[in-house]
Amino acid sequence: MTIKHNKLALQIKVALIATTVGLSPAAFAQESDKAKQDDQQLERIMVTAQKRVQSTQEVPISVATLSGEKFEAIFAGGDDIQALAVKVPGLYAESSNGRAAPRFYIRGLGNTDFDLAASQPVSVIMDDVVLENVILKSFPLFDIEQVEVIRGPQGTLFGRNTTAGIVKFASAKPRQDFDAYTKFSVGSFGSRNVEGAVGSGLTDQLSARISVLSQHRDDYINNSFTNEKDAMGGFDETAARLQFLYEGDKFDALLNAHGRKLDGTSSMFRRNVFTKGSNELNQNYDRDTVAYDAGDNFQKYDNSGVSLKLDFELDGMTFTSITAHEQADGNGRGDIDGGTEAGPGPSAVGNAVTEDQLKDLKQLTQEFRLASDTAEAMEWQVGAFYFDSSFGVTSIDGFFGRTAVFHDNKSWAVFGQSTYNLSDRWDVTGGIRYTRDEKSFYVGEQNVNGFALVIGAAQIQNYAPISLDDGQMSWELATNYRLTDQTSLFARVANGFRAQSIQGRNVAFEEDPTTAESETINSIELGAKSDLLGNTLRLNGAVFYYNIDDMQLSAVGGTNNGNTLVNADKGTGYGFEVDADWRALANLTLGGGFSYNNTELKDANLRVGACGSGMCTPLDRTVVASGKTLAYVDGNPFPQAPKTILTLNARYDIPVSTGEIYFYTDVAVQGKTNLFLYESVEFRSSSNMEAGLRIGYQNYDGNYEVALFGRNITDEDNVKGAVDFANLTGFVNEPRIIGLEFKKSFF
Template sequence: MGNRKAALALSLLAGTALAAPVQAQEAIEEIVVMAQRRAQNLQEVPVSVTAMGGEQLQEAGLSNSLAIGDVVPNLEIKTFGGVPNIFIRGVGNNDFNSSSVGPVSIYRDDVAVASTGSQIFSLFDLDRVEVLRGPQGTLFGKNTTGGAIVYISKLPDGAQEGYFRLGYGRFNLLEAEAAASMPLADGLSARVSGTLRRRDGERVNIHTGERAIDVDEGAVRAILRYHPDGDHDVDIRLAAGTGRDRSDYLQPKPDGQINGADLFGYRDPAPGDVKILNFNGDSRNHSDNDWVSLTASFSLTDSVSLKSITGYDKGDVDNRVDVDGGPRRIDQIRFLTGTEQKSQEMQVAYTGDGIQALVGAFYFDEDFTSHSEADLVGELTFAQGAVPLVTDATRANKSYAIFGQATVNLADDLRLTGGARYTWDKVDATHQGMLIPGFFDAGIPDGAPIALVPFAAMGDTFKASSWRLAADYDVTRDVMAYGSVTRGFKSGNFNIGIITSVAERTKVDPEFLTAYEVGLKTTLLDRRLRANVAAFLYDYSDLQVLSVNQQGSGVPTLGLDNAADARIKGIEVEVTAIPADGLDLGLNLGILDAQYRNYTSGAIDPATGRPRDFSGNTLPGAPKFTLSSFAQYRVPLNDTYSAAFRAEYNYTARKYYNNAQDEAVSSRGGHGLLNLRVALSAPEADWELAFWGRNVTDKAYIVDATDLRDFGLIPLYYGERATWGVEFTQRF
């Protein structure tokens, strides 16, 4: 209740300030986005987009690609086994297997990052991040039924400039970040940037006496750009980067379901105390990622331009998770994955005669390998029924697409947009699961492998079209209304993760989503108030859903199925205002109603003897209410120094982590987080000294839960504890 009151109070505060007389001469900066693969003012794009600049990302303390979920309405992100589960408007991926493919695409600059292991990376030296909500299958391709998130690097522009930032915080947090741009020759410039972040564990593992959940990550990036001064006809960018993560995995606390204990009678010695863990398995979240991209743009005529985008990405992941979170060997898993992807995209753009058009072709080639070692019920000997399961899988995916979109000015204040894409996917996969007696027992020779899930080679081709139709109308010079109908799809796939029976090795067909959306974008009061509203209705069919089913056998089964359909509807409100000199306010609000329709699982519920009926249940990762807000006040102290005071409040309502709308496998209520920041700066000297605190009330909140009731427990994963620190930034 306290969180709800805080959210309401801050909302009313923002509303009061917005209604106050406007006295300032400041104006909200225009935001340029590439949501339609061309530069446009955010307020002129008939798409629901949230855009955050590099400075805003730093002030919010967002350090990696998954952190933005706290500040974008109807965006939820979690991770398990190194696999990010991203949900936009309730459309997402709840599959923890590394072979999973989500319906939200991640882009690093212009290149799609398909590998789940490569989608988790450090945020540093960015120009902005764009979150596009709703299907983006026309211009951004397949697997975007939920939307797309685009991370855009800061580019060299021929000037010599840069910065460095150093920070220290609680739990011996050390952060360092630096970037520099330099001209090399006429029209040729370069930018090099990097980041390092290390922190001792924020919790204690009493089983070993050591700290747990350490952080150790770093990345570098270099961009070479040829862009002759004053010549917009040529822009060639060669970019390369590498990232390394040697952090611990986010370990859970077990919630015993058998009189407060698990299958073996173990109880958490400190229930509810998120500082205390007690696990005996290895914990790591290690990954390496290398990537290269080449983007070249040329103006062929005054109205026609050509763009080529070439990308290469390689990722290797080694994740080890003690899933049960206790001192016994019940469910310990190691994930080893490797992914190599190559992509090529060609675009031809036309602007003239009241038409903006883009046509293109896309090619994508991915090779994926997976090896997992699951020590299931290792507390028992093999003869007594333990499951030492070793799984090997591969996937080769070749994808081809042609696409186009055009916007036609029907009148000075009315525009019509139409686009379509046709995609051809060829997927080949192999999979096997072996029981190897003695595999996890030191000093005991491995027994003869037993083909629990025999080797199989599978393949199929998936073809589908996606399209978009939209209209936008300038009600006034500062008010634009739009409406759209969009059809998107997520390609078919094979369930090749950790499974214990041939029946679980399923093929799923493509899922489809038709989205209806209307919106209003306004810039009022001499550009001191920006208010955008969107309402949407989704008709979602053939959902690809991972079901964790209890069979009473001691080992839960995992099924990847096509659910019947779902209906999603909601509203988003985004407001930014400067009601007084030096005062900035922001309020983002998401309201969501996402439910399965006519969805009956193929698994039998042992309690009833009938198939489990999930119809009417709330989709995983779809809280009914999300809010993010901030208030920042800048004030000059004298002719040399100025100060800035910033407060953020982010609230997320209850969300479920399985299909059964199960209270035990949920966040068990909503939670609100309060972040504070105070900065002293000398604008003329280009330096800033800032003090910050995140989750300053030390709120304990659940970010994930896993249904392991066949083992007598539900592992609960808690979010980061209260942290604080200081940072110094110098620009030159």
């Protein structure tokens, strides 16, 4: 046993060294091991990171994927899309709006803006359709075939607002063969999750698939102020997707109609859960209890959409058209001071409660694409894209009353990309895109029925409409070299931009709307991708550096809990990420990854509102201007940018006569993270950890599976965000969920 162990350890060391210097350890493998490894080889993973189907090992981009059991395990407890946070190296997500408005970060780059009109540098794409508004980005995940996390700027093929990267979802598609499944689980807090899908051919050329989701959790958080038991914390979420696929001789058409309805609880803000001088949760924190004088936190959102994808086969080319329309409405309310006390500023009068309403969101997108479809040395694609979005946001404050603002955004682009195969091992890719983006904003009603207006503390302002437009060129140059049949090296230089932004939330609090100029990013990355040890070990890694000019930031917090757009002169980031999967034995698979992100704001004159309550301990140089504490943030890390992310997973199965018994576990650890633009002792987290466990039995003959699962099995209380205007308020992750799941498949 010692000899075998030492031999395996030596093979692993050789694999790691060979990846670093670009050598394949396959040459070192013993012939006697080959037969044992044949049944352990990892499956080939295909991605569409460049809008054509390719092996992830051949794409000159840092891409990570989630699918199958790894994906399903994450969402077994009924979590929303934010559960993807730190499950992939370099990817983070959080929200101060419950399940409805996620904020994504890749390689440390994201946006902490909590408004429904927020612009983000991470694009979310679902079934080839970009979802721009934060409510659209929260569409629940079910019957998903694969998730791709595409790191770094993607401005050539996917357009503006992708300076950080893309999270791309592909749902299971209809096919001619009949297949179906149903999945049901019950768990802690009365959690119930029902998911299912059925698909089949209707004729020789037409097939269909319908997928459904229903999720429920009981209220479990008590309100000690009103003495109401189980007042908040639960949710009901339903969603459905219907698809029709027509496959002709030289023409395919895919129709996708989908919708969701959410009735749940907004983020639970918890008053004074930090003690001045410490970032540890104190004795005031109780996961199951809050003291709200404003009633319940709630959120109710509905959204739906339809898309039509057409593919025409031409002479050596494919013409693709993707037309999509999305719409959404809803509202949510939060007791943002976290309890019965309000801090300084206007919110001190009455309850510190805000309600946000999304009004009549409509998004129309149209893409045309012409791509080569031959075996020639050069592959190419050209296209055009159009985007049109409009919506209103109404903010209701207990002191100022109701204020409504309206946003419009139109954008168009033309793009092209080409890959030239210099040899059967070496290819070069270049791309370019021109985008024109126009935004407009105007104020509708303001201070309606506001107490501040009645007592003369506020007045109707005459805000002029705002219009911004910008045209930018984005480009990329990449190369991939297959050093051996098992190892490839890639390099990529890319440029992208995030379009100008308008934020009107401050109008609700008697302040002017703010704008931010377009930001541009230049990024370089070098990486290696290897399938080692007889294709039983997949090891991919990349190092990167990026520089952002006119970086868009949202300065949130301060005395009035403001939300103000600013531009920093520059922002920089560098680091690396590693993704690994190893089929160590025929019945043992190990995986995971690690990312390191070092980010820094660079603007000697930039200062933002800090610690409006006066109760925290800023670490930055501060000044007092107009009665407000302002902090200089030059040199600070980006907000909500974990410095490290570690993910680990393992699966071990025991064959039995009718199937297998398996054990699956995953662990995610989040490193040091600063919550705001300014730094303080209280508002930062470190070493947040969550783990999951799944023990199941899979019956091959009956095509069914039953499993006991746990999410956040150690019941960690991880701080996800904070509110600083009134006290030391924080909000945390989801509680431990233990449950039982049954899944039945039909073929």
